[in-house]
Amino acid sequence: MQLHLKYRFLILVLMILCFADKAHAENGYDLWLRYTKIENPGNYKTYRELHKNIIFEATSPRLKAAKAELKKGLLGxxxxxxxxxxxxxxxxxxIGTNQSSKWIAQLSFVNEINQLDDEGFIIRSAKIGGNPVTVLAAKNDIGILYGVFHYLKLMQTNQPLEHLDIKEEPKLQYRVLNHWDNLDGTIERGYAGFTLWDWERLPMYKDQRLTDYARANASVGINGAVLNNVNANAKSLRTEWLVKASGLADAFRPYGIRVYLTARFSAPKEIGGLPTADPADPRVRQWWKDKVKEIYSIIPDFGGFLVKANSEGQPGPQDYGRTHADGANMMAEALEPYGGVVFWRAFVYQNERHIDRVMNGYQEFKPLDGQFARNVFVQPKNGPIDFQPREPFHPLFGAMPKTALAMEVQITQENLGHSMHLVYLGSLFEETLQSDTYENGKGSTVSKVLQNYKKSHGISGIADVPNIGTDMNWTGHLFGQANWHAFGRLAWNPDLTAKELSEEWIRMTFSNKEEIIRPVQKIMLMSQEAAVNYMMPLGLNHIMNYDTHNGPEPWHDDPTWKASDYHKVSKDGIGIDRSSQGTNAVSQYHSPLREEFNSLKTCPENLLLWFHRVSWDYKMRSGKTLWDEMVSHYYQGVQSVEEMEKIWASLDGKIDQERFEHTRTLLKMQENEARWWRDACILFFGKYSGKPIPKSFEKPKHSLEYYQKIPFPYDWDSTLYFKK
Structure with a gap:
């Protein structure tokens, strides 16, 4: 691995040189910040007239970064x-703040500017001395940076710049990427190359890519990055590694991004020389205080810790008979004098056959509500299992009013085809954020729950596991960029819609032409449901391959993990009974949602098999039996991908050839894998249902045994199924 680390940046340079004779932006490197010439002649002329004179005194590093971005945008x-x-x-x-610009200080609405949130900004058309001007103002420098990116976005998306009256403030304060990057350069569940962090040459050498990473994050409002994997290596807290991390903090600081570290709970034992990591031991508490003091001496604006404890073999406070609150509060106590926070993951479960895994997080954390320090976030995933194609929202949202929660979502598509499948996650994020918890009656959406913590606790936040790596286009799949963009924008405002964000991304990434926007948007907005249908429809979940998490394996069976625990298939039916007559997971939700999920008649059919065990002959609302409905969904999933391919093919010649071919090839791969999912699952479940595939559908080309023998990761040379 060390050999690879020495040469991977050389390889990256060679890749860049290979593309030097082509339009740089069209390899995907520039993301949604392409700044290509305005296509509309009328807008081009108008925009030029509006920008012949600029007053922007940039005295701080952050203002200089904002000014450089503005110049880059206007020139391009x-x-x-x-x-x-x-x-x-x-x-x-x-452009400026009350402190940096004498003109801003003289404005009639200067008091409004000074009352903005620390990261907020105003863009307003006004007059000074009878001259029409456009004012971009903020209370702090970071607001100016966000405002500049917003202003450039107006031009990128062909918006009018006259009569502006825009006031923007983030609705969530902590908007953080949780990188699962390892210290050896690899990325757990990463599908876009290796880590961007060149640990060997840090802190002195800072590649331009670090600045471009920071620019991209700032452009959508992301303000934090956890540098290392949740399955942490304790040595990341050693002095020499903290110094390396300070190089990243220096590169990110002008763009408002604070760095965080995943802290291994057992670090006092592993690198501190103590005999214990018990949070009740004064020596352990002092070790953390000393370590945090050292961190802030090296990284003055350090954000805090992310912690995975007592989950999947990770050490934690329960090893010593203590609670999650005991462990989190120990770290929070050390961080509090410096303004740092703790993100304590609620992804915990007992890997035992007789326990319903979806209930573990609620059962462990709900009793602790109110026991966490005020600078602690409890961080549940969006759903109670583990980043499945579709889950109900985690029942902890709306159940812990005395504890600040930060939702964790995932961009990296661990269970959604990795970087090979086009799946727009803006739809999934919106589905979760707009789910009603009924915590305080109708309208208490997950979005509102997250936002309300700012009022009740003084902190609010959201986190995401990205798929960002050394691939030229950053995310492996070009459309993976849209998921990064969507997360950032929803972190800033969780009430935006997937539809409006998809259009914004398309306009900035491809074109403002309707003939391109509408087809691409149609593909994006149908993609999530397509994936759910060809993978795990009607509430099925966790039937992917055990090792790779890609491809179907509903038959997986070993002593530690059985897929059957997640689908309970038999000749009588399929699904998990989580109703009041089963595991009673429905009780973790507020009424009337509890009753809605509990009843077969009212449970949403897209979650039916999540909450209920259903017979094969059960009549669905369509009039079909459950078996026929399930089969129909699997085939509809494949048909949707075929439709996505046809729509994309219609754009040939309208989109640059490199990005067109990249997406076309991956869509063909997605179609093949969708068929793989469909045929394998239908044959496996059909073995139990004893029912035929309806005559209107084509039959699988191979036997169940064929699919069960496909190696993981599958061998393309020997698997003839993929050579059609």
Missing amino acids: MLDLQPEENGKISKQTLI
Whole structure:
């Protein structure tokens, strides 16, 4: 691995040189920040007139970063380098804070500016001395940076710049990426290359890619990055590794991004020389205080710790008979004097056959509500299992009013086809955020629950596991960029819709032409449901391959894990009874949702087999039997991918060839894998149902035994199924 680390950046340079004779943006590197020439002639002319004069005094590193971004955008979109004479003239753009600009200090709405959130900004059309001007103002420098990115986005998406009156403030304060990057350069559940963090050459050498990573995050409002894997290595807290991390903090600081570290709970024993990591032991508590003091001496704006404890073999406070609150509060106590926070993951479960895993997180954390320090986030995943294609929202949302929760979602598509499948996750994020918890009656959505913690606890947040790596286009699949973009924008405002965000991303990434926007948007908005259908429809879950988490394996059976625990298939039916007559997982939700999930008649059919065990002959609302309905969903999933391919093919010649071919090839791969999922699952479940595949559908080309023998990861050379 060390040999690879020495040469992977050389390989990256060679890749860049290979693309030097092509349009740089079209390899996907520039993400949604392409800043290509404005296509609309009328807008191009108008925008140029509005930007001939700029007053922007950039004195701090953050303001300098904002000004550099503005210049980059104007040069790329308008081929314009504005005048900067410091004087007001017709159509002047004035940018600054009350402290950095004398003009901002004189505005009639300066009090409104000073009352903004620390990260907020105002963009407003106004007049100074009779001259029409556009003002971009904020209370702090970081607000100016966010405002500049927003202003450039208006131009990228062909929005009018006259008569502006925009006021933006983030609705969640902590908007953090949880990188699962290992210290050896690999990434757990990463499908876009290796880590961006060049540990061998840090802290002195900072690749341009680090700045571009920070720019991309700031452009959508992300303000934090956890640098290392939740399955942590204690040595990341050693002094020499903290110094390396300080290099990343330095690179990210101008863009408002604070660095965090995953802290291994047993670090006092592993690297501290103590005989215990018991949070009740004064020596352990002092070790953490000393370690945190050292961290802040090296990284003054350090964000805090992310912790995975007592889950999947990770050490934690329960090893010593203590609670999650005891462990989290010990770290919070050390961080509190410096303004740091703890993200304590609620992804915990007992890997035992007789326990319903979906209930573990609630059962462990609900009794602790109110026992966590005020600088602690309890961080559940969006659903109670583990980043499945579809889950109900985690019942802890709406169940812990005395504890700040930060939702954890996933971009990296661990269980959604990795970087090979086009699955737009804006739809999945919206589905969860707009789910009603009924905590305080109707309208208490997950989004509102998360936002309300700012009022009740002074902190609010959301986190995401990204798929960002050394691949030229950052995310492996070009459309993986849309999921990064969607997370950032929803972290800033959780009430935005997947539809509006998809259009925004398309306009910035491809074109403002309707003939491109509408087809691409249709693909994106149908993609999540397509994946659910060809993988795990009607509430099925956790039937993917045990090792790779890609491809079907509903037959997996070994002493530690059985797929049958998640689908309970038999000749009588399929599904898990989590009703009041079964495991009673429905009791973890508020009424009337509890009653809705509990009844076969009212349970949403897209979660039916999650909450109920259902006979094969059960009549669905469509009039079909459960078996026929399930088969129909599997085939519909494949048909949807085929439709996505046809829509994309219609864009040939309208999108640059490199990105077109990249997506076309991966869509073909997705179709093949969708068929693999469909045929394997139908044959396996059909073995138990004893029912035939309806005559209207094509039959699988191979036997169940064939699919069961496909190796993982599958061998493309020997698997003839994929050579069709």
